[in-house]
């Protein structure tokens with residue numbers, strides 16, 4: 001065995017208990033004892049163990065998180081985690097990582113408590129689940145929830161001893177938070193208007209639910225080299241940002257003359273990760289909807305076997321794609337599947353329908369005559385528990401009982417009869433919320449920021465609202481949707497690179513002694529869908545207090561110089 005392992009690595013390789021399967025590498029470690037016969041890893045974690053062993057055999061030094069996974073599988077160690085949390089103590093770093101497999105994130109020092117991120121396939125909840133989450137947030141958390149940029153909910157300020165009771169409460173509601181953190185497949189997004197949208201080509205709900213259940217029932221799909229995102233876009237009027245996901249499935253209409261039968265297929269795009277300035281690339285592959293799970297599963301298994309387990313900054317699937325190219329990656333997927341995938345020339349794919357960038361706000365007619373969806377604006381995603389219970393009651397009394405979260409940090413009521421629309425609007429206004437938004441507020445997105453996330457350089461949610469207030473007061477003539485995205489750090493949870501205007505948190509030095517204040521680097525010209533583009537940085541280290549006027553000046557320039565409202569802000573930049 002090579003000598004380039006440190007003592008810790010050797011200890012690891014000698015096969016200390018990882019709670020599932022003791023593993024030794026062929027040939028021992030130079031202890032002088034005869035080599036033990038190689039033990040082939042078995043069980044659901046074998047694919048990961050083999051990949052770790054291969055990494056070490058090739059001279060790689062495993063990342064800390066890989067050693068934590070190996071030392072104690074987070075699912076095997078759950079009872080120990082529960083017992084230690086019951087004492088009220090903060091978890092050790094390695095246990096914080098393990099808790100994330102169960103959906104709990106210890107977020108000190110920003111908040112001395114857990115945040116819980118749920119799993120909500122296609123972002124759709126029943127009214128009683130929505131109200132139940134509010135009750136749990138009251139009983140165990142801070143009494144409020146945030147809608148995330150993955151059409152999901154997060155509950156914060158959950159004390160150590162309240163973490164497991166909160167998770168148990170989710171199960172009582174038919175929900176789970178399993179695998180929403182650490183190196184796992186995150187909440188699956190789908191078109192928020194699935195099944196109610198006249199433009200859609202395909203209803204994403206069964207696909208998202210199927211993928212959700214596929215993940216939950218296969219432990220070998222946990223503990224990837226890094227986190228992983230999957231999205232289904234049904235071709236509706238409201239974007240789901242599938243091009244920012246590791247795997248995006250896009251409903252498209254294939255025209256006669258292609259290599260496959262004409263009709264609706266799912267086009268496969270791979271490798272989106274905007275924090276690393278990359279959007280998903282079109283593979284040319286199209287799938288029958290029923291194939292998506294099996295193909296996504298194979299894509300992930302290729303990633304599990306070949307993703308980087310040594311450098312956390314290079315361990316997303318994008319880096320395997322960069323190194324191999326799409327063709328080699330797809331060949332490996334086909335080998336895993338045992339069959340070829342169908343491909344079509346883009347010339348045989350009908351251009352997709354456009355988006356309505358206001359479709360997540362206000363009243364819109366559904367494909368079902370006489371019914372409507374109504375988008376409610378939330379101040380950068382936040383709702384109190386009292387508001388949630390009242391909103392749940394509106395959904396029950398006036399709609400189809402469902403609440404549909406969107407990646408725009410808000411939600412839709414669906415199935416609202418024409419005769420109930422005015423009542424819904426009035427009841428929402430009475431809660432201090434609204435179904436109407438200005439051009440700037442409709443496209444306002446902000447991550448948690450430093451009020452709740454230790455990585456944040458700035459108070460993104462607070463500054464986002466200041467920008468909206470400032471622009472609304474000074475530019476009432478702004479008549480086109482403009483997306484302003486504020487993200488607190490390079491993790492890019494608010495996807496600043498695809499905003500028309502994107503702000504990423506930065507500490508701004510304001511004195512020779514090195515004193516700093518909160519601020520941002522600013523990018524412009526990002527976009528999504530047919531206009532997908534990574535924005536370009538134009539200013540560095542702008543103090544937060546100056547950002548509202550900087551945004552105003554960009555918008556004022558645009559309004560003064562554009563040919564007309566048909567010219568988007570992105571086109572102007």
Ligand code: SF4
Nearest residue numbers: 447453456488489493
């Ligand atoms: Fe935290 Fe950074 Fe994500 Fe914002 S982008 S929520 S600061 S990790």
